[in-house]
Amino acid sequence: MKKYLVICIMLAMSVASVSAQDENKRFIQIDGLTADDKGFIVPDVSIYSKHLKRGAASDHRGIFSIISLPGDTIFFSAIGYKSTILTVPPSITGNHFITDVILVTDTIMIGEVLVLPWKTYSEFKRAVVENKPVDPLIENMEYNLALVEQQIWSDMRATPGEAYRYTMQQMSDNLYTRGQMPANNLLNPFAWQKFAQGVKSGLLKNEPSTSTKTKKVKPRKKKKND
Secondary structure (H helix, E strand, C coil): CHHHHHHHHHHHHHHHHHHHHHHHCCCEEEEEEEEECCCCECCCCEEEECCCCEEEECCCCCEEEEEECCCCEEEEECCCECCEEEECCCCCCCCEEECCEEECECCCCCCCCCCCCCCCHHHHHHHHHCCCCCCHHHHHHHHHHHHHHHHHHHHHCCCHHHHHHHHHHHHHHHHHCCCCCCCCHHHCHHHHHHHHHHHHCCCCCCCCCCCCCCCCCCCCCCCCCC
């Protein structure tokens, strides 16, 4: 019986001590605003309570709210700013504490940096002054590409007269074939006659270019030896 009595007394003392500690632990709500040293709002600041092991963050307006204890240490950190420590006064009264936190800028602004492929100014000057010869093959290739591009654009462009004739021909064909199947030139005798005349006149013949023409060389006659 004595053993059970001792255990009950120890349990009662432990419960009393825990309840006394809970009474001494007084939670405080800390509200405030996070800003920099110039007075501008700093949003999304990370906040951490050392004693309670809990965190929070300020919103897009810089307003924050966190639960803490008297004498607690609260850390404020944000990208581009130095970490700031807020110590809650141990002698604070009440359950609400309002304070603003000022963050100091930790970013150094530098001027524009221009990166060049030359190590020194002398190399840059030498590269600019010296004229490098252009490879004839590359120059010829660029010239041919320019000619091809010019030919493509000239073929794609239609003159106003051609566009007008094409439009009028389309309108005429639509009026002629209204209410029936479109005309098929494969069965049109006039189209075949025009095609035959073009073949006879050499419309489909490809004339050889000047670069492919070759001159016939007559064989020289051998002189008779006396």
